[in-house]
Amino acid sequence: MxxxxxxxxxxxxxxxxxxxxxxxxxxxxxxxxxxxxxxxxxxxxxxxxxxxxxxxxxxxxxxxxxxxxxxxxxxxxxxxxxxxxxxxxxxxxxxxxxxxxxxxxxxxxxxxxxxxxxxxxxxxxxxxxxxxxxxxxxxxxxxxxxxxxxxxxxxxxxxxxxxxxxxxxxxxxxxxxxxxxxxxxxxxxxxxxxxxxxxxxxxxxxxxVDLQHHFTPDALTPRARYELLFVGRLVEKKGLPHLLNALPRVLQRHPETVLSIAGFGPELAACQHQVERLGLKAHVRFLGALPQDALPDLYRRSSMLVTPFVQARSGDQEGLGLVMVEALGCGCPVVTTRLPAIRELQDGHWPPYLAEPGDPVSLAAQINALLDDPASGKAWVAQLRPSLLERFxxxxxxxxxxxxxxxxxxxxxxxx
CATH class of the missing domain: 3.40.50.2000 (Glycogen Phosphorylase B;)
Structure with missing residues (x-):
């Protein structure tokens, strides 16, 4: 030093x-x-x-x-x-x-x-x-x-x-x-x-989170109809393998769906092999680790952010999950799981898009519900933004x- x-x-x-x-x-x-x-x-x-x-x-x-x-x-x-x-x-x-x-x-x-x-x-x-x-x-x-x-x-x-x-x-x-x-x-x-x-x-x-200048909505950016987004380190507590296991059930109902994965970490190779094993290569894109400046455009164009958080075997779990605040700041709906820290974002406006941790069937059901009715997702994000500005x-x-x-x-x- x-x-x-x-x-x-x-x-x-x-x-x-x-x-x-x-x-x-x-x-x-x-x-x-x-x-x-x-x-x-x-x-x-x-x-x-x-x-x-x-x-x-x-x-x-x-x-x-x-x-x-x-x-x-x-x-x-x-x-x-x-x-x-x-x-x-x-x-x-x-x-x-x-x-x-x-x-x-x-x-x-x-x-x-x-x-x-x-x-x-x-x-x-x-x-x-x-x-x-x-x-x-x-x-x-x-x-x-x-x-x-x-x-x-x-x-x-x-x-x-x-x-x-x-x-x-x-x-x-x-x-x-x-x-x-x-x-x-x-x-x-x-x-x-x-x-x-x-x-x-x-x-x-x-x-x-910079909710006033960086992670903000943009009415000029069209939001995709069937594009899921995952953002985060590829580690156990982020739960990406459970999202990959849920994707075939989503494709049965919405076959046009694609998943973009922005992140890097020690579970990358295992997740890539899982995509091949499940036959999902045509529907999953690994974007690698991206700088913060690249994230707002992803949030603005994606149909939703999916954060399939779980408790890791070590006991580790999300303390808060700021990635959800970033997405919501950009007007992007979120599907997540029922972990204690998620209650921090509820504030009376949280929708019923909550899956059970580690349950691909439950996760797929919540993703499908939001894909079925994107207007409801847009409405609750608009309700939530003022309280996010005040707190985050x-x-x-x-x-x-x-x-x-x-x-x-x-x-x-x-x-x-």
Missing amino acids: SKPVSPDAADSRPRLLVLASTYPRWRDDHEPSFVHELSRRLVGRFDVTVLCPHAAGALPRECMDGVHIFRYRYAPARWERLVNDGGIIGNLRHHPWTALLLPTFLLAQLWGLRRLLRAVRPNVIHAHWILPQALMVALLQMVGVRTPPTLVTSHGADLFALRGRLATCIKRLTMHRMQASSVVSRAMRGPMLALGADPDLLGVAPMG DHAAVATGYAQQLSRLVTSSADSK
Whole structure:
């Protein structure tokens, strides 16, 4: 990691250090960008520095959208495969050799955090995920290193997966040392409290979506009649194999139907083989991983987005599913499954297009129902958009996080 630069004494903004394992490697990367999108919208209120893992082709250090980014190396570049294209849990499952990278990954992050604490002297830390980011802060505290107040945000995988006795114990010890916490959906509040989070300091705050300028409807784009869309990492909890199993039943009723798959991940080869085995090659298109700028047009022209979420064998499941908010923002109806986090989007307007998780028959029935009556889908999306703007637009989300972080800065200053 490049040598950090000391903070500018003339800058009156509080200094915020963001810790994340999922972060764009470069501009327009296909990796999930929600941490960067939040961080860059905090720049007006904070001097923001991010610590995240390095990957092949990424700069060790750069400034992107006013955010100072430091990427720690944990292996030779060609072997830095633990984080990207599937996430840590997905890569560990499908590529067991990546477990060999865990010791250096954790040590490099710990060392990078220690260096930035000295150089940046942050007033507050925002750790995304309990494991490993918040754990790194807790470990430094345990050996006597002074750290600023820390807000930890759980996005789901750290909460729902890694449920063994040792992992749960580590998460409890970590949470005990956090000054505040948040989860991205109300469904996650109970599991977070079970880890010892202070109920008075536990917020429910989703990540945001640009619903005002990017993910917006376009009346000039014609919507296809029989085009299904799947967007997401190709990992177990996203449930793509169940959608592929449902597709033959959809084709029996609507033979013109096609499915476009935008995503990449460790289950890609298995899903491609499944398409061949089911004889679906003429009806399924694998688009690969796409940058965020390519998604709005897909949402605007597709008949619907299908998110066949399931609970993975590890216990991992969707914490919220922002891809649904993106689609709805573009006027695209959604068929999804009955998982706890889905209730976050209901708000009294959710339609009956809810399938049972892992049930291709139920999923096909809901897809067919929407294909039979697209006008009803259009109507409920229009009803839902105002509440989505209020709860999920970047401006509202960034304001909420800024207030939570500012309270930590103020309370820390008052206690000195």
